[in-house]
Amino acid sequence: MTSREPRFNQHVLIDTTPLPDHIPKVQEIGASSAPLLSASYFIGARCKAYNDDYMQCKTEANGRGELDCMREGRKVTRCAASVLEDINNSCLTYFRKHWECLENNNQQLWQCRRFEGKLNNCVFEKLGLEKKIPGAPENEVQVHLRKRQIFADSIRDQIPWPEAVEKARDERDFGKAQ
Structure with a gap:
């Protein structure tokens, strides 16, 4: 049996090609997965139209269209950043407790329901955004609202x-x- 040592010619791949000028610049969010998961339902509630536009663009491009759909993608990023900023400004304590709980509990939502309820109430009162699970039956109580x-x-x-x-x-x- 023969074997050989692997040879790597490049250690880090970074594409330094600048984006075309017609694509608007946007600051990246820079959040880890726990804060994004914590805010995901609120991002989905406020940014639904932008997400739908982006997904429609990707569908029309047969799943490709990275450059063609960049403008719509940037709108999604801007909207998500605005939701995170609003949550940070309005409900920072509850938001931080919830995403830290997710971070410490393997991102399992059921482990953090007590913090989630307080966050949901604060966001609803101050921002008017309500957590709704997509695809959940209308006639059933959603899982996070069950006693x-x-x-x-x-x-x-x-x-x-x-x-x-x-x-x-x-x-x-x-x-x-x-």
Whole structure:
């Protein structure tokens, strides 16, 4: 069996070609995934029209059109940046607690519901943006508004809660009897 050492000719690939002049300049957002996930539903609510325009452009270009759709993409970026700025100005404490919780809990939304509720209320009161999950049935309560959450890795999913408590008590009492 033969093998050879890999040879890399370039370590870092950076395209330094400037964008054409007809494409408007925009400051990149520069946020990590946790703040973007925390604000994603509000970005979706306010920037829906821009997102739809961008996706329509990409669809009409058969998934290509990187340069053709750059103008629409820049509008999406500007809109998302404005939402993040408004949330930072209006609800910074709740926003920071929520995205830090997401960062520390593997980006699992269900782990951070208590911070999420406070953030959702603040954003609704101050910015008028409401969290709605796309594609959720209209006649059902959305998952983040449910009184009792259902967790995938919880024992409550396997055994109904009152029965689980009784079972634990029985096991405890049974252990003492022996």
